[in-house]
Amino acid sequence: MTPDAVDRIRALVRDVPNFPEPGVMFRDLTGVFASAQGLRDTADAIIATAPEGIELIAGLDARGFIVGATVAARLGIGFVPVRKAGKLPPPTTAISFDLEYGRATFELRDTTVNAGQRVLVVDDLLATGGSARAAGALLRRSGAHLLGYSFLVELIGLAGRESLEADPEAGGVPVHSVLTLPA
Template structure:
């Protein structure tokens, strides 16, 4: 039987809290065939489109985004949690289940009109991706889309992004949280 990307993802129960099933992509990254399959499939939906920069979201989005940028022969831009980037940044706050977090990007990381693909491992509520979209747009970039390995559709992230006109691609989905 041929394996899919989903087959390489491990489920860890009750992490980080009781009742949560954590979808662990480190097992996907550790397998050469699985990792290559994921990167190739993330690229597939964007074949033939102009992409000037790949934006990866901290932290697993750095791994995927770097590999995708390499395959596209384009630049990579990290979006990080507050206080992690040196130099001048712009910030965007977003809501967490309990509280607020802030994402940042260098203020010169993207140019007006850059075609940008945002990459991360997981789409849940969409808060992090939404903050990333806002940061990219504030710098004048144009979104090509958002690509994820995993979608958790019950948490509504895809709908949040698509309602803004953003194209969302995910390689697999899981029920629940």
């Protein structure tokens, strides 16, 4: 990943202060998604740090679908959506997890992931790590071999990376991000 590519991606991220509430700096990634070059740069940056032997990309609902599907297409491999509860027809496997403001549930359609399949989790943003950690657990429960996590943006100071790296069930899989920005 060249410094120019990182600069191009960062220039496409819009900082929106005090949204959705006072004191929060929202990182609007719409500019990255709307730019063909931004999508290429993002996918190439994730691929450059990805572990060997990926067989499937798993993207988290909803913006992780954009990033993950782009990476999968560039690699010529499949993509599986990790969906919010109630979005997939049964049969599904589900996992619930805590958020800062409540609980959420992810679902994965049964038989989407083959036992032992080597999967990389891709999402747009790493904050506290709760949703990515839950997705990793859901994929492992479905028989996947989790290779790691990759993000377009990592928010520093929210301990998301530390949460993922400390997950004893994940076995110390790598965590990568294209951009690191203050929370």
